[in-house]
Amino acid sequence: MPELPEVETIARGLSPQIKGRRITSLSVLRPRSLQAGAELLPALAGARILGARRRAKLLLLDVLTAKGPLLLVFHLKMTGGFLVHPPGSQALKHTRLIIDMGADGRLFFDDARSFGWCRVMRPDELTAWPFWAALGPEPLECGQKDLAAHLARRFAGKKRNIKACLLDQQILAGIGNIYADESLFRASIAPTRQAGSLSGPESKALAMALQAILRQAIDECGSSIRDYRDANGNAGAFQNSFAVYGRKGQSCRVCASPLESGRVAGRGTVWCPSCQR
DNA sequence: AGCGGGACCTGTGGGC
DNA sequence: TGCCCACAGGTCCCGC
Numbered sequence: 001m002p003e004l005p006e007v008e009t010i011a012r013g014l015s016p017q018i019k020g021r022r023i024t025s026l027s028v029l030r031p032r033s034l035q036a037g038a039e040l041l042p043a044l045a046g047a048r049i050l051g052a053r054r055r056a057k058l059l060l061l062d063v064l065t066a067k068g069p070l071l072l073v074f075h076l077k078m079t080g081g082f083l084v085h086p087p088g089s090q091a092l093k094h095t096r097l098i099i100d101m102g103a104d105g106r107l108f109f110d111d112a113r114s115f116g117w118c119r120v121m122r123p124d125e126l127t128a129w130p131f132w133a134a135l136g137p138e139p140l141e142c143g144q145k146d147l148a149a150h151l152a153r154r155f156a157g158k159k160r161n162i163k164a165c166l167l168d169q170q171i172l173a174g175i176g177n178i179y180a181d182e183s184l185f186r187a188s189i190a191p192t193r194q195a196g197s198l199s200g201p202e203s204k205a206l207a208m209a210l211q212a213i214l215r216q217a218i219d220e221c222g223s224s225i226r227d228y229r230d231a232n233g234n235a236g237a238f239q240n241s242f243a244v245y246g247r248k249g250q251s252c253r254v255c256a257s258p259l260e261s262g263r264v265a266g267r268g269t270v271w272c273p274s275c276q277r
Numbered sequence: 278a279g280c281g282g283g284a285c286c287t288g289t290g291g292g293c
Numbered sequence: 294t295g296c297c298c299a300c301a302g303g304t305c306c307c308g309c
Contacts, residue, residue, distance in 0.1 A: 075303080078286090079287085114285080
């Protein structure tokens with residue numbers, strides 16, 4: 001599922017394939033996949049794509065139209081993905097949007113489960129968008145000490161469990177189910193712990209674990225469970241490094257205890273009852 | 278405040 | 294083989 005490392009990998013792989021290209025048109029094959037900005041579609045004709053970038057789990061395409069800058073903001077949710085196809089290529093079964101780049105090909109946004117979406121926005125609309133404005137900091141864009149301090153501050157007094165807090169995009173941006181479970185294992189913290197009960201050293205350990213795991217996952221081009229592919233159609237490799245996610249019923253790689261599984265914060269969760277306290 | 282549950286989606290895989 | 298159902302999960306929204 002595209003979380004921070006997967007979206008980052010997609011943005012890095014996509015950017016060189018589309019940078020500097022001109023959009024001839026954007027076709028919407030599934031109306032609900034365009035969540036906002038239909039009135040801006042005509043302005044996209046002739047616009048130049050400046051590049052692809054990531055914020056939280058969002059993938060953003062910066063484009064420059066004759067009337068000024070616009071953004072194509074995508075949320076890939078569970079099964080969204082991008083691939084550039086040759087000019088004239090026909091839509092696939094799950095293609096939801098096509099950005100036609102003339103002789104430079106066609107960028108498909110495919111999404112089997114149709115949870116993902118695109119919003120076409122002016123820069124001022126983006127900054128005013130409540131979801132965008134409320135996003136917490138990027139975990140890899142602050143120093144380890146700053147991240148630990150931020151987490152400690154945001155966890156203080158919270159009765160919610162720590163896993164729910166890690167999944168809360170307003171506390172920290174980009175973490176989903178996989179990296180929440182993996183980070184908590186690395187930091188030896190049980191997902192069911194009340195966030196407010198974490199000690200200073202535990203917040204530090206969690207900050208360290210989050211950064212180490214996200215960096216390693218980006219280095220390995222993300223995790224591919226089933227659907228995820230990068231912008232070149234390749235699978236990631238971090239799934240081979242999972243300590244707990246998807247290992248329900250198996251034994252801990254560190255202490256060999258049987259892993260515990262259940263629903264925490266409404267999500268399937270796996271942890272080691274011996275290593276994680 | 279925080280939690281559970283439903284809605285949105287569809288492909289997959291286990292059980293029978 | 295085929296049917297049924299649980300499950301995957303990010304976000305929003307509603308009700309308690």
